[in-house]
Amino acid sequence: MPAQAATMQSGDTLRQRYETIELRRQALLLYLGNAVASIFLFGFGVANLVAERHLLAWFTLVHGGITLANIVLFRVTGNRNWASYGFTYGLLALFGFLVATGGVDHTGPLWGYPMAVVALSILRARFGLAVIAAMLGVILVLFLAPPAFIEIAAYSAAFKLRYTATFLALVLFTGLHEFARAKSQGALEQVSEQIDRLSQTDVLTDLPNRRYMLDRLEEENSRYLRHQHPYAILYGDVDDFKQINDRYGHAAGDEALRAIAHAMRTRLRQHDIVCRWGGEEFLVLLPETGAELALEVAEKLRAAIAAIEFQPGGIAHRLSISFGVQVASVPDTVDNFIHQADQKLYRAKQAGKNRALD
Structure with a gap:
């Protein structure tokens, strides 16, 4: 895991x-x-x-x-x-x-x-x-x-x-x-x-937190700069998350985040890392991954989250997430790669949500 x-x-x-x-x-x-x-x-x-x-x-x-x-x-x-x-x-x-x-x-x-x-x-x-x-x-x-x-x-x-x-x-x-x-x-x-471990773990989802992910991203980027092995970043944001909190309460929102974290964690490779980046945002690091495979993984995660049976208060509510996919294939900084993934996530939201764009 x-x-x-x-x-x-x-x-x-x-x-x-x-x-x-x-x-x-x-x-x-x-x-x-x-x-x-x-x-x-x-x-x-x-x-x-x-x-x-x-x-x-x-x-x-x-x-x-x-x-x-x-x-x-x-x-x-x-x-x-x-x-x-x-x-x-x-x-x-x-x-x-x-x-x-x-x-x-x-x-x-x-x-x-x-x-x-x-x-x-x-x-x-x-x-x-x-x-x-x-x-x-x-x-x-x-x-x-x-x-x-x-x-x-x-x-x-x-x-x-x-x-x-x-x-x-x-x-x-x-x-x-x-x-x-x-x-x-x-x-x-x-x-x-x-x-x-606690200082690098998100308490709610039990995923690594932003601090841990930043360290791993810097390590992976240094490895890429030395050996030119590409890696990919998936920047995900839960669609319409505010509506869950407003309609069903924050406890339901927490339950949704835990379910989404579990769905992503169980569908990644052993050496992949998913973290809770902040709020309803998640970041996935895919080492040794090119553009085609990165988009395939993003689609697999998106489909897994859409298939979650989420029923706060006995009411069925469909969860979905949008992803921006960025592959590190040219020398650059981690901050720029994350920024580019964030821009693609924004375009995915503008295009109708529940999708992954590279």
Whole structure:
């Protein structure tokens, strides 16, 4: 159904906007995160060289270089996955080194807390949680079953227990927070999609409204200007609609508009769009359509509306509509095409109504 297609397209467009914003946010955070990490690592490296802690110095300097190279790689390739993996490697390697060596005065493991926050902020949510869980795995291995070839700093049993417990609590609460955030984000996206759909839908007929149609017309016209595939506009106006309101009341007029909208919507192709342009006016967009087919569709819609069994208050009343048909076959603006269709509609009214003119 055209109206359903319009709603789906609106939702898809909104989701695409969300995805684009999220990708840009991730790219910015990857740049900033790697940049800040490289500054810290080079700073620590120089400080450790001055203090003659050569092992710490060279490890931090080398990984500062790796982090800086990760920025260059991301800039050149634009591959977020590679940048994320490079950042993850640097973070886990540095964390493991700090836990194993103790850093300065056995304070190395304490850097795990800000690292966990950074991982969740910069990496995608699930990936970030996986990295934090991997950090917990590093702690458990080095504290409980360290490999024989690694010399672990002499931590007290109480420190190992408290640090492991607090980091486990961090992992659990971070996971719960992310779960709640994802649920809330999903609900907000649904609400935003509903608001976006309502802002582009006519409440009475449930057809797309003028705002939505103008956007689709501009898109179709841009496509036409690029590829020279013609499209058609049908500008329709219900004949003698004021008489319905005057004789039977506005409720009957609303019923007539709903019946006409349903008749047109059910007789168009999936990719065609019909909207309520305003009042008793309707506009139909027919992509990939030439003059002959456009006039044929207009006649089909006109006949369908004339066949509606409309009986306000039990009194039979024949409905009819007139159409102006305009095909975009030469470069021009949407406004001019609509104006030309409106002029043809006016001539159809002058010629006796209940007809389509191209």
